[in-house]
Amino acid sequence: MFERIDYYAGDPILGLMEKYSADSNPNKVNLGIGIYYDENGVLPVLDCVKTAEQRIADPISPRPYLPMAGLPGHRKGCQELLFGKDAQILQDGLVATIATIGGSGALKVGAEFIHEWFPQSKCYVSDPTWGNHIAIFEGSDVEVGKYPYYDKASSSIKFDEMIAFFETLNKDDVILLHPCCHNPTGLDLTREQWDTALNVIQARELIPFMDIAYQGFGEDMDSDAYAIRKAVDMGLPLFVSNSFSKNLSLYGERVGGLSVVCPTVDETERVFGQLNATVRRIYSSPPSHGGRVVDIVMNDEALHEQWVGEVYAMRDRIKAMRLKLKSVLEAKIPNRNFDYITRQNGMFSFTGLTPEQVERLQSEFGIYMVSNSRMCVAGLNTSNIDYVANAMADVLKD
Numbered sequence: 001m002f003e004r005i006d007y008y009a010g011d012p013i014l015g016l017m018e019k020y021s022a023d024s025n026p027n028k029v030n031l032g033i034g035i036y037y038d039e040n041g042v043l044p045v046l047d048c049v050k051t052a053e054q055r056i057a058d059p060i061s062p063r064p065y066l067p068m069a070g071l072p073g074h075r076k077g078c079q080e081l082l083f084g085k086d087a088q089i090l091q092d093g094l095v096a097t098i099a100t101i102g103g104s105g106a107l108k109v110g111a112e113f114i115h116e117w118f119p120q121s122k123c124y125v126s127d128p129t130w131g132n133h134i135a136i137f138e139g140s141d142v143e144v145g146k147y148p149y150y151d152k153a154s155s156s157i158k159f160d161e162m163i164a165f166f167e168t169l170n171k172d173d174v175i176l177l178h179p180c181c182h183n184p185t186g187l188d189l190t191r192e193q194w195d196t197a198l199n200v201i202q203a204r205e206l207i208p209f210m211d212i213a214y215q216g217f218g219e220d221m222d223s224d225a226y227a228i229r230k231a232v233d234m235g236l237p238l239f240v241s242n243s244f245s246k247n248l249s250l251y252g253e254r255v256g257g258l259s260v261v262c263p264t265v266d267e268t269e270r271v272f273g274q275l276n277a278t279v280r281r282i283y284s285s286p287p288s289h290g291g292r293v294v295d296i297v298m299n300d301e302a303l304h305e306q307w308v309g310e311v312y313a314m315r316d317r318i319k320a321m322r323l324k325l326k327s328v329l330e331a332k333i334p335n336r337n338f339d340y341i342t343r344q345n346g347m348f349s350f351t352g353l354t355p356e357q358v359e360r361l362q363s364e365f366g367i368y369m370v371s372n373s374r375m376c377v378a379g380l381n382t383s384n385i386d387y388v389a390n391a392m393a394d395v396l397k398d
């Protein structure tokens with residue numbers, strides 16, 4: 001009956017977690033999946049989340065279905081975080097926002113929506129991008145292409161090539177963009193480059209789809225949303241998927257959002273309705289527990305302020321690890337340039353190690369990076385960074 005079903009080869013990122021867990025090496029280090037670990041190598045529960053959890057737990061309350069779009073407070077929290085608390089488009093009711101099952105759920109609903117209502121549109125992702133971007137859009141029968149992004153030789157962005165490629169695309173083609181903390185390269189456009197890119201997107205009548213999964217880990221909450229807010233200022237139609245997995249450290253609660261910025265209130269109502277219809281036919285409604293945590297933290301002024309501080313502390317620890325790794329590697333291999341480590345933003349560093357070198361780190365040292373050489377810098381701490389730097393120096397020297 002099922003003998004014709006293909007074996008699943010596994011996911012290049014999630015599959016690493018299983019291998020890491022099974023590794024008996026006492027010195028093993030997990031630099032694979034994009035998860036923030038604290039200085040003690042522990043996945044933190046943020047203090048603001050602890051408070052929210054206590055409020056949810058006492059008094060304990062029933063767990064009815066949520067609306068298809070999720071809790072209004074969760075949706076409001078997404079909108080204010082992405083567009084700014086006083087954004088005119090929010091006052092004018094021009095944003096259709098739903099709470100989703102993480103950023104992945106937001107991308108899936110967005111992909112389904114595009115397949116249904118823009119069937120001629122192709123989706124173009126950066127080369128390279130987060131691998132699941134391609135799987136999610138192709139899984140919704142949206143044809144996926146790649147736009148030039150990363151130049152391996154110079155560890156920089158192929159900006160002119162990217163712009164030239166955008167100029168060749170068709171009206172309503174979708175451009176999947178990382179507003180900050182690009183995964184896997186860590187390389188972000190400057191504000192001037194965003195302005196240029198968005199002008200071309202506007203001129204070609206392309207549809208920007210911005211996936212922001214690490215807001216607050218780059219510069220700050222507002223700066224990290226620059227591209228999103230610039231697109232709004234320009235009057236562009238815009239899709240934004242956001243994730244609270246990383247900046248609320250709520251990975252397993254599956255909380256995110258999908259927002260669509262529309263030209264008129266009538267179009268916003270139409271889009272919002274169809275987003276609900278799409279949710280209903282995929283998973284019906286989002287999870288309530290995580291949604292309530294988001295609602296409480298995002299809408300309680302004191303908790304929101306505490307949350308921002310906790311995100312910036314995570315950001316700053318990652319930045320400190322970048323500086324330390326760069327200095328240790330420079331000391332060990334003086335003739336090699338490691339500037340890329342501190343030029344990159346967010347959780348990831350694209351190390352440029354060859355697949356063989358990545359494999360050696362794993363098999364000889366128990367250090368796990370994604371096979372494309374992406375390192376999750378948040379897995380480093382003062383206890384393991386010398387071990388990791390020594391191992392990287394060893395494989396780089398040979």
Ligand SMILES: Cc1[nH+]cc(COP(=O)(O)O)c(/C=N/[C@@H](CC(=O)O)C(=O)O)c1O
Pocket residue numbers: 013014032033034035101102103104105130132183211212213242243244245251254255256
């Ligand atoms: C750019 C991006 N967008 C969306 C997601 C999905 O987020 P979530 O809210 O958990 O559904 C992730 C997760 N990335 C990390 C984990 C994973 O691969 O699923 C990663 O790149 O390691 C991203 O890196």
